[in-house]
Amino acid sequence: MPEYSGAGDPKHTLELLWGVRERPRRGPRPKLTVERLVTAAIAAADADGLNALSMRRIADDLGVSPMSIYTYVPGKAELIDVMVDRVLGELTPADGVPGGWRARLEHIARDNWALFHRHPWLLHVAIVRPPMGPNVLAKYEFELRAVDGIGLTDLEMDAVVALVIGFAESSARVSVNAAEAERRSGISDEAWWAATAPVLEKLIDGAAYPLGERVGTAAGQEYNAAVAPARAFEFGLGRILDGIEVLIASR
Amino acid sequence: MPEYSGAGDPKHTLELLWGVRERPRRGPRPKLTVERLVTAAIAAADADGLNALSMRRIADDLGVSPMSIYTYVPGKAELIDVMVDRVLGELTPADGVPGGWRARLEHIARDNWALFHRHPWLLHVAIVRPPMGPNVLAKYEFELRAVDGIGLTDLEMDAVVALVIGFAESSARVSVNAAEAERRSGISDEAWWAATAPVLEKLIDGAAYPLGERVGTAAGQEYNAAVAPARAFEFGLGRILDGIEVLIASR
DNA sequence: CCCCAACTCTGTACGCCATACGGTGTAATA
DNA sequence: TATTACACCGTATGGCGTACAGAGTTGGGG
Numbered sequence: 001m002p003e004y005s006g007a008g009d010p011k012h013t014l015e016l017l018w019g020v021r022e023r024p025r026r027g028p029r030p031k032l033t034v035e036r037l038v039t040a041a042i043a044a045a046d047a048d049g050l051n052a053l054s055m056r057r058i059a060d061d062l063g064v065s066p067m068s069i070y071t072y073v074p075g076k077a078e079l080i081d082v083m084v085d086r087v088l089g090e091l092t093p094a095d096g097v098p099g100g101w102r103a104r105l106e107h108i109a110r111d112n113w114a115l116f117h118r119h120p121w122l123l124h125v126a127i128v129r130p131p132m133g134p135n136v137l138a139k140y141e142f143e144l145r146a147v148d149g150i151g152l153t154d155l156e157m158d159a160v161v162a163l164v165i166g167f168a169e170s171s172a173r174v175s176v177n178a179a180e181a182e183r184r185s186g187i188s189d190e191a192w193w194a195a196t197a198p199v200l201e202k203l204i205d206g207a208a209y210p211l212g213e214r215v216g217t218a219a220g221q222e223y224n225a226a227v228a229p230a231r232a233f234e235f236g237l238g239r240i241l242d243g244i245e246v247l248i249a250s251r
Numbered sequence: 252m253p254e255y256s257g258a259g260d261p262k263h264t265l266e267l268l269w270g271v272r273e274r275p276r277r278g279p280r281p282k283l284t285v286e287r288l289v290t291a292a293i294a295a296a297d298a299d300g301l302n303a304l305s306m307r308r309i310a311d312d313l314g315v316s317p318m319s320i321y322t323y324v325p326g327k328a329e330l331i332d333v334m335v336d337r338v339l340g341e342l343t344p345a346d347g348v349p350g351g352w353r354a355r356l357e358h359i360a361r362d363n364w365a366l367f368h369r370h371p372w373l374l375h376v377a378i379v380r381p382p383m384g385p386n387v388l389a390k391y392e393f394e395l396r397a398v399d400g401i402g403l404t405d406l407e408m409d410a411v412v413a414l415v416i417g418f419a420e421s422s423a424r425v426s427v428n429a430a431e432a433e434r435r436s437g438i439s440d441e442a443w444w445a446a447t448a449p450v451l452e453k454l455i456d457g458a459a460y461p462l463g464e465r466v467g468t469a470a471g472q473e474y475n476a477a478v479a480p481a482r483a484f485e486f487g488l489g490r491i492l493d494g495i496e497v498l499i500a501s502r
Numbered sequence: 503c504c505c506c507a508a509c510t511c512t513g514t515a516c517g518c519c520a521t522a523c524g525g526t527g528t529a530a531t532a
Numbered sequence: 533t534a535t536t537a538c539a540c541c542g543t544a545t546g547g548c549g550t551a552c553a554g555a556g557t558t559g560g561g562g
Contacts, residue, residue, distance in 0.1 A: 027509025
C-alpha cells in the first residue's frame with residue numbers, strides 16, 4: 001500500500017508548497033518550521049525507507065511530541081507532498097547539454113534514475129495529482145524544453161517526455177526494490193537464489209521451461225544482480241531513444 | 252509502503268506455490284484450503300484494494316477467526332506470493348498471434364495492461380524475487396517464445412521482454428493510480444484541477460512556465476483524464492517497438 | 503497595564519494493523 | 533482406549549495516524 005500524493009485539501013497543500021503561510025501574530029514562538037520538518041522527514045525516509053517514516057519518528061528526531069507536528073502540517077499526506085516537491089528540486093535542466101535532443105533526453109533519464117536512487121522512497125509515493133510546487137512546475141518546464149523545436153507537436157512533446165520519465169522510474173524501481181529486499185531481509189539475491197533453486201528443481205519437470213532455463217541462466221551469469229538493473233536501464237534507454245528518433249525522422 | 256513479494260521462507264513459499272503440502276493425517280478436518288483462502292484474498296483485493304486486504308478482513312469473509320488463517324499460510328507475505336502467481340496465470344501466450352514478433356510483443360503488452368487493470372493491487376506489490384510458481388515460470392517462458400528465433404541473443408531476448416513488460420506496468424500504474432485516487436478521494440480529476448488551478452494561478456508568475464502552460468493545457472484539453480493513460484500507452488508502445496525494430500533490423 | 507484572543511504544544515485515547523503465544527477440542531493412529 | 537498431531541481461537545503486544553481537550557505562552561486592544 002503506497003502513500004498517495006495529492007490526497008489533501010488542494011488549497012492548503014498549495015499554500016504549504018509555496019510557503020505563503022502568514023506568520024502568526026500571537027501565541028508562543030513556534031519551535032519548528034515547515035522547512036525543518038520536511039528536511040527531517042526526508043532524512044528519515046532516505047535513511048530507513050517510507051515504512052519507517054511515521055509521525056512519531058519525525059517528532060522524536062526533532063525533539064517534539066508527535067501531535068505538535070500537526071501544527072505545521074494538516075496530516076501526513078500533505079507532508080509527503082511537500083517532501084516530493086522538495087526533492088524534485090534536485091533535478092537539473094538539460095539546457096546546456098551538448099548533443100541535441102537525444103543527449104538532452106539521456107540527461108533527463110539519468111538524472112531521474114539517480115534521484116530515485118538517492119531517495120528510494122519516492123518510488124513508493126503514488127504521484128497522482130502531483131504537488132504543484134515550484135519544483136514540480138520547473139521540472140515539467142525544462143523537460144519540455146529538452147524536446148522543444150525539433151519538429152514535434154505539443155502533444156507529442158508531452159508524450160515523449162512522459163515516456164522517458166516513466167521508463168526511468170520503471171527501471172529505477174527494479175533496482176531500488178532489489179536493494180531494499182536485500183537490506184530488509186538480510187539475504188543477498190545470490191543467497192536467496194541458492195536457497196530457492198534446488199527446491200525448485202525438484203518441483204518442476206526438467207524440460208518444461210527450456211527457453212526460460214537457458215535464457216534465465218545466461219542472464220543470471222552474465223549480469224550479476226548488482227549490475228543487472230543498470231544494464232537494463234542502458235539497454236532500454238537506447239531502444240526508447242531509437243524509437244523516438246524514428247518518430248522525429250518521419251517529420 | 253508497498254508489500255513485498257519473496258519476503259518469506261523460500262522453501263515453505265515454494266511448497267505453497269506448487270501445492271505439495273502433504274495432507275494432514277490426524278486432527279480435525281480443516282475448514283478451508285489454501286485455494287479458497289487465496290481466492291477470497293484476491294476477491295477482497297480486487298474489490299477494495301491492497302490497503303483493505305487485512306488478515307481480519309479475509310477471515311471475516313471466510314467466517315473464521317483471524318488467527319486460523321495462519322494454519323494455512325505462514326504469514327501475509329507468503330499469501331501475497333501465492334496471490335501473485337495465481338493471477339499471473341490469467342495471462343495468455345502470444346504463440347498463435349499472427350503478425351510476427353511485433354504483434355506478439357503487442358499482445359503481451361496489452362495482456363499485461365489489462366491484467367493490471369483487472370487486479371490493480373498487483374501494482375502495489377513490489378515483485379522482487381518473484382514467487383517461482385507454475386504461472387510465473389510459464390509466463391517467462393512464453394514471453395521469451397515471442398522473441399525467439401528473430402536474430403536476438405539470449406541476453407537481448409531477456410532485455411527486450413523486460414523492457415516491454417516494464418513499460419506495460421509503468422503505464423498501467425499511471426492509469427490505475429488515477430482511478431484509485433478518484434475513488435478514494437471522491438473527487439474527480441476535473442474537480443481536483445478546478446479547485447487547484449485558480450489558487451495556483453495566483454501563486455505563480457504568469458510568464459514563468461510558458462512551455463508547461465501551453466503544452467499542459469493542450470494535453471489536458473485533447474485527452475481528458477479518462478483516456479489519457481490509454482493514449483500514453485499506445486504512443487509509448489509504438490515508440491518502444493520501433494526502437495526494438497531498429498535493433499532487429501541491425502542484425 | 504491588564505486581559506483576552508490567538509496560538510503552540512502535549513497527553514490521552516480510539517480504532518486499525520500483523521502476529522506471538524498458549525490453550526482447547528477433535529480425529530486418526532498405535 | 534490412550535496418545536498424538538492437528539485445527540482453531542482468545543488474548544495480548546507493539547505499531548500506526550490522528551481526534552480531542554486541555555495547558556501554557558504571547559502580542560495586541562481596551
